[in-house]
Amino acid sequence: MSGGQLVIPLVDEGLGNSAYLVDLGQGRALAVDATRDLRALHEAVRRRGLTVAFAADTHLHADFLSGARDLAAGGARLVASATGGRQFPHEGLADGDEVDFGGLTLRALSTPGHTDEHVAFELVDGSTVVGVFTGGSLIVGSAARTDLSGPGRTEELARAQWRSLQRLLALPDATAVWPTHGAGSFCAAPPGAERTSTIGREKATNPLLAVPDEDTFVTELVSRLGTYPPYFGRLPELNRRGPRLLSPTPHLRPVPVTDAEMLLRDGVQLVDVRPVSAFAAGHIPGAVSIALRPQFATWLGWVLDAQRPVLFVRDPDQDPEEILWQALKVGVEQLAGEVDGGMQDWVQAGLPVTTTTLLAAEDLDSRTVLDVRQHGEYVTGHIPTATHLELGELADQIPHSPTGAVTETPEVVMCGHGERAMTAASLLERTNHRPVSVVVGGPDEWSATTGNPLRTGP
Incomplete structure (x- = not known):
C-alpha cells in the first residue's frame, strides 16, 4: 500500500501549512497536525466515509491553534509528545513508542529543534516505513526556524535541529516526507509549490542538507530567520493548556x-x-x-x-x-x-465615511514611497525612491510612539499587490489622522509600466 493511497494532504494556503488525513482502513482515519478550523478535514472525512479515530500533533504549534482537542472531544484518541506538558487528556509518546492501528503503525521519533518537545511520526506498514510526518523538522527545501523559544535559545535549538535531521536522513531514500510547514509559512519555509517530498529528494536538493558540518548548518539556518507574527509567542502556551472547545456551529453576531x-x-x-x-x-x-x-x-x-x-x-x-x-x-x-x-x-444611518486614494504604479513619479513588504521581498527588488518598514514592524511601532506616529506619515504606501499597503495606510490614518495614498500593484508593475529597473539590496 503506497503512501499516496493512504495520506491526503489538506493544505492551508494562507498559513502555508498542511494537515494530513490518513485512511487507516475499516472506516477509520488519523488526523495529523489539524488546525482548529476543521472544515476541510470534516469535508474530506465525509467524502470518504471515514471517522477520525486518532489525532496526532507533532509539536506545540505557534502559528495556529490545534484542532486535536476538538477531535478528541468527538471521540478521537489523541497522541502527542510525552514531554509537551499538555494539560488536557492525551496519550504521551516517547521516542520509539508506537500506536498500533491494526495493519499500520505510528512510531514516534524524537526530533527537537523547531520546538523542544517536537516529535516526528513514522507511518509503518509491516516492516516498511511508508513515510514520516516531519512537522517542523525536515521541510521541503529547508528546516523550520529555531528561534520561537526566544533568541537566547536559537543556536542551541538549531544544533538540536541538525541532530534531528541526521536521524531523519537515516530513513530509506524512498520514504515519503510529509511536513506541516510549507511555502508561505512564517516558520521559515522557502518559496515553492512542493508541499511533500522524499528523504532521497531532500538529500539531493535541500541546500541545508548539503552543508559540510553542524556549525555551517547553524550559521545557514539562523541567517534565514525573518520576522514572525507576535501571536507566535502566545499560541504554544494556549496549545499546551488546550484551546477552548468550540460550538460545532459558532457564528458572528x-x-x-x-x-x-x-x-x-x-x-x-x-x-x-x-x-x-x-x-x-x-x-x-x-x-x-x-x-x-x-x-x-x-x-x-x-x-x-x-x-x-x-x-x-x-x-x-x-x-x-x-x-x-x-x-x-x-x-x-x-x-x-x-x-x-x-x-x-x-x-x-448618516454616519461618517472616509476614503483612501488609490494610485497606479506608473503614477508615482518621484514621490517617496513606504514599502511594507517583508525584508526578503524588498531586497529582491524595490523602486529607487522607496523606504522600507515591514507591515508587522509598523503595526508594532505605532502603539509605542509617544506622539502616536511612527515617523512623519508617508505620502504613499505600497506592497506587492495592494492589500498589505492598504492595511498599513489604514493603521497610519487611524493614528495620524492624515490621508495616505495606496499603490495598486507593486514594484514589478512599476518597472514594467515605466521601463525603469528596480533596485536590489537593502
Missing part, C-alpha cells in the same frame, strides 16, 4: 449600526474585510483594512491588539463563517460580531 457606533467609541477594534477597492471608495473612520483572502488570518493576528474585542464589516457576498474561522484558528477570540447590514446600513 450581527450588531446594529447604532450599537456598532457605541462599541467603536468604547474602543472596540473595527476590521474591514472588503477588497482594497471597496475600502478605498468608502469606509468607517478608524477601520483597519485586512482584506479577506488566504493570508487574512496571519495579518489579523499580527496587527490587532489581542486583548481588545474585534468587530468586522464585510460585503454581502463575503462569507462570515470564513471570517470567523480564520480568526479563531490564530487565537483571535474576542469577537464582538459584525456590523449588521455592512457599509450600506452605516451610510443609510
Whole structure:
C-alpha cells in the first residue's frame, strides 16, 4: 500500500501549512497536525466515509491553534509528545513508542529543534516505513526556524535541529516526507509549490542538507530567520493548556449600526474585510483594512491588539463563517460580531465615511514611497525612491510612539499587490489622522509600466 493511497494532504494556503488525513482502513482515519478550523478535514472525512479515530500533533504549534482537542472531544484518541506538558487528556509518546492501528503503525521519533518537545511520526506498514510526518523538522527545501523559544535559545535549538535531521536522513531514500510547514509559512519555509517530498529528494536538493558540518548548518539556518507574527509567542502556551472547545456551529453576531457606533467609541477594534477597492471608495473612520483572502488570518493576528474585542464589516457576498474561522484558528477570540447590514446600513444611518486614494504604479513619479513588504521581498527588488518598514514592524511601532506616529506619515504606501499597503495606510490614518495614498500593484508593475529597473539590496 503506497503512501499516496493512504495520506491526503489538506493544505492551508494562507498559513502555508498542511494537515494530513490518513485512511487507516475499516472506516477509520488519523488526523495529523489539524488546525482548529476543521472544515476541510470534516469535508474530506465525509467524502470518504471515514471517522477520525486518532489525532496526532507533532509539536506545540505557534502559528495556529490545534484542532486535536476538538477531535478528541468527538471521540478521537489523541497522541502527542510525552514531554509537551499538555494539560488536557492525551496519550504521551516517547521516542520509539508506537500506536498500533491494526495493519499500520505510528512510531514516534524524537526530533527537537523547531520546538523542544517536537516529535516526528513514522507511518509503518509491516516492516516498511511508508513515510514520516516531519512537522517542523525536515521541510521541503529547508528546516523550520529555531528561534520561537526566544533568541537566547536559537543556536542551541538549531544544533538540536541538525541532530534531528541526521536521524531523519537515516530513513530509506524512498520514504515519503510529509511536513506541516510549507511555502508561505512564517516558520521559515522557502518559496515553492512542493508541499511533500522524499528523504532521497531532500538529500539531493535541500541546500541545508548539503552543508559540510553542524556549525555551517547553524550559521545557514539562523541567517534565514525573518520576522514572525507576535501571536507566535502566545499560541504554544494556549496549545499546551488546550484551546477552548468550540460550538460545532459558532457564528458572528450581527450588531446594529447604532450599537456598532457605541462599541467603536468604547474602543472596540473595527476590521474591514472588503477588497482594497471597496475600502478605498468608502469606509468607517478608524477601520483597519485586512482584506479577506488566504493570508487574512496571519495579518489579523499580527496587527490587532489581542486583548481588545474585534468587530468586522464585510460585503454581502463575503462569507462570515470564513471570517470567523480564520480568526479563531490564530487565537483571535474576542469577537464582538459584525456590523449588521455592512457599509450600506452605516451610510443609510448618516454616519461618517472616509476614503483612501488609490494610485497606479506608473503614477508615482518621484514621490517617496513606504514599502511594507517583508525584508526578503524588498531586497529582491524595490523602486529607487522607496523606504522600507515591514507591515508587522509598523503595526508594532505605532502603539509605542509617544506622539502616536511612527515617523512623519508617508505620502504613499505600497506592497506587492495592494492589500498589505492598504492595511498599513489604514493603521497610519487611524493614528495620524492624515490621508495616505495606496499603490495598486507593486514594484514589478512599476518597472514594467515605466521601463525603469528596480533596485536590489537593502
